[in-house]
Amino acid sequence: MLVYIDESGDAGFRVDHGSSPVFVVAMVIFDTVEAAADVRRLIETSPARRLHKGEFKFSKSRDDVRDLFFAAVSNAAFRVRAIVVQKDVIRSEHLRSDKESFYEFFVKQMLRHDSGRLDNAKVIIDGSGDREFRQKLSTEIKRKVRDGAVRDCRFSDSKNDPLIQLADMCAGAVARSFRTDRRDAHRWRDMLRPRLDDVWQFH
Incomplete structure (x- = not known):
């Protein structure tokens, strides 16, 4: 099992100075390496x-790129789980x-509240942050997530990884659905709906 993680929004709390009011982390779950490779090919050969x-x-x-991207992957073999944080x-x-x-x-909250979906997963996270932070996060995930859920945790540069980019697009679609100032708020989340396993609003 492969799991790709990325976020939408930022960790800042100065919303009146440009910080996002909502923070979303999404994980894209593939049951097999072959399924992940198929989706990678779908993205790279898509009209988007x-x-x-x-x-x-x-x-x-x-908007047209988003439309074509989600149309290309909406029937593919993966599941999306996300945590939504209203700051x-x-x-x-x-x-x-x-x-x-x-x-x-x-990130740990999302992985811990997985409804039993994760099984010996290799987790790949967008490689932001310095080396010390990445090592700490990897260790914390393997220690704090339930036994058997995660076997490995690594980081990947999103610029070169279409599946991290998929996680970004999914996180962004979910985050957009919580915008009250946009008429198209649910447009891309609706396209992603067949692949959504859970969207958990943190309280």
């Missing part, structure tokens, strides 16, 4: 790729002031 040559990022993609419910001063702890906490 002909329009968009660089890294797929939800926040930087045009105004967070009272912990530690989480509000320490961005690395904030990120680590919610």
Whole structure:
């Protein structure tokens, strides 16, 4: 089993100065290596790729690219689980002031509340943060997630990994659905709906 993780939004709390009001972490679950390879090929040969040559990022993609991207993968063999954090419910001063702890906490929460879906998974996370943080996060995931769920945790540069980019696009689609100022808020989450296993709003 392979699991790819990325986020949408940021860990900042100065929403009135540009921080995102919502933070979303999404994991894309593949039961087999072959399924992951198939989806990688789907992305790289999709009409979206002909329009968009660089890294797929939800926040930087045009609407037509998003449409073609999700149309290409909507029937593929993967599942998406996400945790949605409305920042105004967070009272912990530690989480509000320490961005690395904030990120680590919610990645672990998502992996721990997996409804038994994870089984001996190799987890691949977008490789942001310095080396020390990545090592700490990897160790914490393997220690704090239930026995048998995760066998390995590694990091990958999203620029060169279409499956990390898929996780970014999925996280972005879920995050957009919580925007109250956009008429198209649910447009891409609706396209992704056949692949959504769970979207958990943290309280």
